Amino acid sequence: MVLDPHRWLELRRFRALYESGAMSQRQIAKETGLNRRTVAKYLSGEVPAAPPQRESGALPRQRAVDEVAPLIDAMLRSEILLKGAVIHERLAQEYGFAINYQRVKIYLQEARPRIAGELGINPGELAGLHRRFEVVPGAQAQVDWGDEGRILAHVGIPKVYSFHMTLSYSRDPFCCFTTSQDLATFFDCHRQAFAHFGGVPMSIVYDRTKTVVRRHVAPGEAVPLHPEAVAFAGHYDFDIDVLAAYHPQGKGRVERQVAIVRDHVLAGRAFSSTEELDAAFTAWVPVRRARVHGTHGEVIGLRAIRDHVALRPLPRAPYVVAQRHLRHVGKDCLVAFDANLYSVPARKVRPRQLVEVRVTKFQVILHSTVPDTTGGTLLAVHSRAVGRGARIVDERHWDGLPTGEGRRTTTGDDPRPRRGLALREEDGPLRALLSRAAAARVEVGRRPLSVYDELTGTRPFTTHPSAEEPC
Incomplete structure (x- = not known):
């Protein structure tokens, strides 16, 4: 009996798991339903020319994922782009199935295109893949923000952001740190980046940030740009390239650079100002340029030379955005x-x-x-x-506003008697209490405490009968 081609392809996918030690030959044989000797023969490098056959008379073995396959298919029919991690989580929480995530992931590679075909959807649109593109020197740069949080909160700065611009051809980076993401700060960071690279790229890629896009529109419609962004781009002679909505892979070079700067410049260090943050990045740039990039395979600094030479020259006067x-x-x-x-x-x-x-x-x-x-x-x-x-x-x-220095004093003794409050001898002490100045001059009688002891018939509280207290 010839093995199902899908099962044969599935066996090929287990090679990486076996070589990494994540699964043994026995586990792979149980998962695929093949004989362990067949699995061992394939994993040893002796790949047969045709798909392996099941032993004659052997009953088909059930995979662990087959038990939950109908549930997975139902989830895909409701949302074809549902992520494998979400499906695995729901199988455990809602249905109580403790299945290995890798088995769910492998099953989805076969099930998603099949379910998509049933629904009449092109499977090629579902893989989340994109075409890798390369550009000529000086043709493009990508821009993005990074949120660095409360890294300077100890000095009274509640929020810090990192601005990133990366040249697409060489991956040469620029970064500076700010306390705001407003329009003026955004384009001032551009001027710093152009000075860092020594020129201006032909186009710059943005996501739909409000400092570039005036308002959001439906997919397929023309994106209205911010007037200051248009004026700035015209002054520096570059084109604005706005990505489609929910398409972050279009500027993956700069998004990767945000994480690299965070790991290599910020992690494990303490700073007291944005100037120190900028200085730390500037000190790290030669280290980055000396590395061989994993994608284009060249030293970043050598490739950056070709990038910088192809940039457009800076204008004589800067454009100040306000x-x-x-x-x-x-x-x-x-x-x-x-x-x-x-x-x-x-x-x-x-x-x-x-x-x-x-x-x-x-x-x-x-x-x-x-x-x-x-x-x-x-x-x-x-x-x-x-x-x-x-x-x-x-x-x-x-200047010219009242300072309050000419106001009359309202506290303390007033030597001038108020009208209608002149004191007379026949007014008596009660009338005198109505005047604060007169009350301040009232003398208080003083007598020894023994007087009160005699009046109440109690023993004195002190052995010093001469002590006097104000009554």
Whole structure:
């Protein structure tokens, strides 16, 4: 009897498990239903020209996965792309089957295309595979963010992010660390990356981040780009390549680089500023460039030379990206932006007036929406605050406002008698208590404690009858 071709292919898949020691020949024979000698012959390297045959008269052996195969098929029919780990987890939790995950995984390699054929779906679209692409030097770079969490929380910086740009041809990396992911910071990191590489790639690949894409659209529709992103790309002469939704493998080079930097630069070290983080990456770059890359098989630094030479030149003047927002002026001449407060001149604004806030990575620039008599709109320029809850004030902006120094003192003795409260001798002590100044001058009688002992008929509490206490 000739063995089922699927079972023969399954036997070939067990070679890696056997060579790694994960399964023995007896376990493989039990799993595949083949004779152990046949399995041993194949695993020893003596591969027969035709699929092995089951011994004559031998009954088909049931695999451990055959018992749960109908359940797996039912799960695939409901969701053909259901992951093997999820199926294995549900078999254990919902049905109580303690089956080896590798057996489920191997069964899925046969079952998924079969179920897909039953459902009329092209099996080639289900494997999660993608075409590996290579580019010429200088043709492409990929960009991504990394969330480094509370790595600087001990110095009062609650969140740190890592910006990554990787040249696709050589895998030459760039990374810098920031405390924000806003528009100005995002493109300032681009300028640093271009300076690091010595030029600009012909195109840059992004996912659908809000600093590049103005809004999300349905698959297949044209993606509306952020105006500042379009202006920045036009100034530096590169094309914006936005990936399709849920397609992260399109920028796998930079996503892999995020994990590499995290392992080789950050792991097991302590830092006190983003400058120290940047310095640590800069020190590690020569080590990375000296390695042979596992995919293209060349030294990264040597391949990067060809990449850098092919980059487009940098423009003479940098393009400074600024966020623009409208905010109201408070009664205290402060404008709120990003949970921080910035002052404006009191003589040039009024309460609740709208002003324009232009924000770069390092500065907050405040402009009036209406030009003054000279045609100018600039109100103030401040250094951008780090973190939240800060108040950035130029004291000159409050010139002319009341300081409170001329207020009358409301505490202490007032030598001038108030109107209607002049004291007379016949007013008596009760009237005197109505005046704080007069009450402060009331003399308190003092008598020995023995007087109270005599009045109450009790023994004295002290052996010093001369002691006096105020009554």
